[in-house]
Amino acid sequence: MIKAVIFDMDGLLIDSEPLWQEAEMIIFQEVDITLTPQLCLQTKGLRIDEVVDYW
Numbered sequence: 310m311i312k313a314v315i316f317d318m319d320g321l322l323i324d325s326e327p328l329w330q331e332a333e334m335i336i337f338q339e340v341d342i343t344l345t346p347q348l349c350l351q352t353k354g355l356r357i358d359e360v361v362d363y364w
Contacts, residue, residue, distance in 0.1 A: 326353070337364060
């Protein structure tokens with residue numbers, strides 16, 4: 310019987326930020342928006358919809 314579940318929603322257990330940054334640059338390039346790691350810092354921590362609106 311499962312008594313507890315841990316959800317890692319903020320990067321506490323796994324640092325997913327480098328993976329997100331790589332995916333962000335690849336996906337935005339497909340719509341002719343070239344991002345660099347420095348530019349990605351401007352939207353770090355935002356929700357996906359906020360990142361899309363920003364760029």
